[in-house]
Amino acid sequence: MAKKNPLPAEDLFWKCDPGKFTFKTTDEVPSLQEIIGQDRALKSIEFGLGITNNNYNIFVLGESGTGKSTTVMDIVEKKAKEEPVPDDWCYVYNFSNPDAPKALSLPPGRGAALAVHLDDLVESLRRDIPKVFESRDYEKHRDEILEGQQERTRGLFFRLEQRANEKGLLLKKSVSGLSVVPARDGKAMSQADFESLPKEKKARIEEDLAQMQEKLSDVIRDARVIEKETKERITALDREVVQYVVNPLINEILDEFKEFESIVEYINRVKEDILENIDDFRPKEEMPLALGPLKLQRPEPSFERYKVNLLVNHKDSVGAPVVFETNPTYYNLFGRIEYRVQLGVATTDFTMIKAGSIHRANGGYLVVNALDILRNIFVYDSLKRMIKNREVSMEDVWEQYRLVSSSTLKPAPIPVDIKLVVIGEPFIYYLLYNLDTEYRKLFKVKADFDNVMPNDDNNIRKYSYFIAARCREEGLLPFDGTGVARIVELGCRLAGNKEKLSARFNDITNFVVESSHWARAAGAHAVTAEHVEKSLGERTYRNSKISDKLTEYIKEDTIMVDTDGKVEGQVNGIAVLDPGDYAFGKPSRVTASTYMGDAGIVNIEREVKLSGKIHNKALMILTNFLQRRFAHKFPLIFSASVTFEQLYDEIEGDSATCTETYALLSSLSGVAIDQGIAVTGSMNQKGEVQPIGGVNEKIEGFFEVCKAKGLTGRQGVIIPGRNVRNLMLKQEVVGAVRDGKFAIYPIDMVDEGLEILAGVPVGERGPDGEFPEGTINRLAEERLLSLSRTFKEFSRPAVQKKAAAKEPNSGNDSDKKN
Numbered sequence: 001m002a003k004k005n006p007l008p009a010e011d012l013f014w015k016c017d018p019g020k021f022t023f024k025t026t027d028e029v030p031s032l033q034e035i036i037g038q039d040r041a042l043k044s045i046e047f048g049l050g051i052t053n054n055n056y057n058i059f060v061l062g063e064s065g066t067g068k069s070t071t072v073m074d075i076v077e078k079k080a081k082e083e084p085v086p087d088d089w090c091y092v093y094n095f096s097n098p099d100a101p102k103a104l105s106l107p108p109g110r111g112a113a114l115a116v117h118l119d120d121l122v123e124s125l126r127r128d129i130p131k132v133f134e135s136r137d138y139e140k141h142r143d144e145i146l147e148g149q150q151e152r153t154r155g156l157f158f159r160l161e162q163r164a165n166e167k168g169l170l171l172k173k174s175v176s177g178l179s180v181v182p183a184r185d186g187k188a189m190s191q192a193d194f195e196s197l198p199k200e201k202k203a204r205i206e207e208d209l210a211q212m213q214e215k216l217s218d219v220i221r222d223a224r225v226i227e228k229e230t231k232e233r234i235t236a237l238d239r240e241v242v243q244y245v246v247n248p249l250i251n252e253i254l255d256e257f258k259e260f261e262s263i264v265e266y267i268n269r270v271k272e273d274i275l276e277n278i279d280d281f282r283p284k285e286e287m288p289l290a291l292g293p294l295k296l297q298r299p300e301p302s303f304e305r306y307k308v309n310l311l312v313n314h315k316d317s318v319g320a321p322v323v324f325e326t327n328p329t330y331y332n333l334f335g336r337i338e339y340r341v342q343l344g345v346a347t348t349d350f351t352m353i354k355a356g357s358i359h360r361a362n363g364g365y366l367v368v369n370a371l372d373i374l375r376n377i378f379v380y381d382s383l384k385r386m387i388k389n390r391e392v393s394m395e396d397v398w399e400q401y402r403l404v405s406s407s408t409l410k411p412a413p414i415p416v417d418i419k420l421v422v423i424g425e426p427f428i429y430y431l432l433y434n435l436d437t438e439y440r441k442l443f444k445v446k447a448d449f450d451n452v453m454p455n456d457d458n459n460i461r462k463y464s465y466f467i468a469a470r471c472r473e474e475g476l477l478p479f480d481g482t483g484v485a486r487i488v489e490l491g492c493r494l495a496g497n498k499e500k501l502s503a504r505f506n507d508i509t510n511f512v513v514e515s516s517h518w519a520r521a522a523g524a525h526a527v528t529a530e531h532v533e534k535s536l537g538e539r540t541y542r543n544s545k546i547s548d549k550l551t552e553y554i555k556e557d558t559i560m561v562d563t564d565g566k567v568e569g570q571v572n573g574i575a576v577l578d579p580g581d582y583a584f585g586k587p588s589r590v591t592a593s594t595y596m597g598d599a600g601i602v603n604i605e606r607e608v609k610l611s612g613k614i615h616n617k618a619l620m621i622l623t624n625f626l627q628r629r630f631a632h633k634f635p636l637i638f639s640a641s642v643t644f645e646q647l648y649d650e651i652e653g654d655s656a657t658c659t660e661t662y663a664l665l666s667s668l669s670g671v672a673i674d675q676g677i678a679v680t681g682s683m684n685q686k687g688e689v690q691p692i693g694g695v696n697e698k699i700e701g702f703f704e705v706c707k708a709k710g711l712t713g714r715q716g717v718i719i720p721g722r723n724v725r726n727l728m729l730k731q732e733v734v735g736a737v738r739d740g741k742f743a744i745y746p747i748d749m750v751d752e753g754l755e756i757l758a759g760v761p762v763g764e765r766g767p768d769g770e771f772p773e774g775t776i777n778r779l780a781e782e783r784l785l786s787l788s789r790t791f792k793e794f795s796r797p798a799v800q801k802k803a804a805a806k807e808p809n810s811g812n813d814s815d816k817k818n
Helices: 039-050 068-080 110-133 136-166 191-195 199-256 261-276 330-334 357-361 370-375 379-389 426-435 437-442 457-474 481-495 505-521 529-543 545-555 613-630 657-669 695-709 721-726 731-738 750-758 776-806 813-817
Strands: 058-061 088-092 102-106 169-174 177-184 286-288 295-297 308-312 322-324 340-342 345-347 365-369 419-424 445-448 452-454 500-502 566-568 570-577 584-595 600-603 639-644 672-674 677-679 716-720 743-747
Touching: 039 058, 039 068, 039 419, 039 445, 058 068, 058 426, 068 322, 068 365, 068 419, 088 110, 102 110, 102 261, 110 199, 110 261, 110 308, 136 169, 136 199, 169 199, 177 199, 199 261, 308 357, 322 357, 330 357, 330 379, 357 365, 365 370, 370 379, 370 419, 370 426, 379 437, 419 426, 426 437, 457 481, 457 500, 457 505, 481 500, 481 505, 481 529, 500 505, 505 529, 545 584, 545 695, 570 657, 570 695, 584 657, 584 695, 584 776, 600 613, 613 657, 613 776, 639 657, 657 672, 657 677, 657 750, 657 776, 672 750, 677 750, 695 716, 695 721, 695 731, 716 721, 716 750, 721 743, 743 750
Parallel strands: 058 419, 058 445, 322 365, 365 419, 570 677, 600 639, 677 716, 716 743
Antiparallel strands: 088 102, 088 308, 169 177, 286 295, 340 345, 452 500, 566 672, 570 584, 584 639
16 A cells, blocks of 8 residues: 655645735725625525515524625615515504504505594694683573573472472472471471371371372472483584584595595594593583682593504605614514503503514514524514414413413404514524424425525635725725735634635624734734734634643643554544634543453543544444455454543544554554654545545644644644645645644555554555565564453363363263273
């Protein structure tokens, strides 16, 4: 097998040629006016916004920083401007059921006009109606009605009094009212005088008293009828004179809104209520207090019921509404009913109904964050109910949890025509899609934002436009060609592929802003590659405390990692640690021991439950790889242990499979491994090396350790050949490779790496089925055969002893000796 050569420095980094940019600075290039690298997502959003079906709402998913929110808002706002402005919505008093305010819709701007008309109506009535009641004509007609009533009433009592006098009786007024009493000489007879009368006369008087008392009752009843008729006549008079004021004002409103049936019905009901409550508009009268000369004014009547609660006003709107609710609590979305507290009592009315984001977005688009609607109680289910019922209801959602229910308003639901756009992470999308069957029916459009895009001249040019746009919008220094090229290279590093550029423009913006800061601090007029490099270095320094501490521990030999010499059964592996803000590679010592037994390969991490499922699978693949290679002529009977030394956290992943294989083969063959070369790579049962993640961080992590302990020129890292396209190493590593101080070895088969580490041929089976003498495979096979035979020899006496114990005792001593 030919030995693999290390990669040349040119293969470790993709360099963007500043000569591609013809401008001196980004001041000369236009700002980016389009979204780049998201064709799939843009087509999905366009489809979702274009289809009118109620269930085709949109879920926009993608990694953070890919510009989902900005893109969605730009597209939605652009489309909304071309659409008609939706109706105004308002709540008005329900005269039939005050606890259930009515919802009315009007064309844009007409809702505000209706509210103004009703306010003007009340103001005019409060001003003009009192004048009507104070006019001479009204007082004259009213006095005529009252005088007629008094005259009729007096006539009734006069005739009754005459008849009583004819019978010697008298009408007497008392605290309890009128009564008929016996009379003598025009005066009421005392009880003693009445008792002294002859029996026959007393009986006649009592009979007359009974008859007259009945007639008195009839007269009082007739008087009350007259009084009732008088009140009705006065009420009719009041309605008649008030209508002279009300009708012109009401008719003016009816004429303006005559094409709206619901408004006409409401205005007529307002008119009827005004006429039924005329006393509310009368002049205030003072009420005397029971004690003293002080007087109080009558309580001010409320005219709130004639107001219009303009919930949504589109008077000045252009196009359909677009609402991005950043805090989608239930009440922020669905509206609330507010209360006023007076003397410890909470009260409310329809004027205190406040709109939510759904009301404001009705007829347009509502954009919310998926995680936010799941965090807020009641919101997710209520949104689904809103979509299904196509109406928004305003409720007190906590009412069901109170020990004592309280009465409140139940506003009429409002029909909704809304397109819901939810923005979230991929795991939320798939979680809802798989666990909630209703979700699939209501969110049928998936707009998936990619985090990478092709690395071509077109996208590189758009990168420069994007940088120009950020510089103009945020007042940054312009970038020259070298600065733009370095930002493009960072985009390639973020993408983790030389053939791709990152679409996480939030991260790109951070690099642009920070580079401009360092350029301005240096007194430069434009940002160059030097300033971008400075920005990158400063960011690394701010975030690399943990990495630097680990390197320091390795240098001090607190964490034992050798970078020179050769050791049997010991290989340097590399893991990636990512606390969140900064990912870096951490070298670890992987050791293996082999010995006689039949336990097979023991994963120490697994035994103590520090190993994840993928890592356990990798160890099983390793076991099958050894069986496939060596178990041709004899069964493999041996024991081995593999572990990551000084590892105290759980390990997961399969990128250490090659490392563990090399440690085991080194231990089996007795061939020492070069400690100056670290290994990363996964493999399958056939020994093919598979790509891994974080290759740049792993190489740079081991390089930092080698640099701290001293570069020897013999150090390097073995990586999968399929990861060469992912190499975007920092310039310090590239320079070290160029100077021959460090090396990167790509391999496609696991044996290629073993030869690099051991400096000894691995060996392949010849036609005779044997590995060549002196090769690693031959040495390992011989060791395995030796372990198997030795184990069998030690096991045979025990097996024979067990078999002998099972045989019947013959009693012959010679047989026992034999």
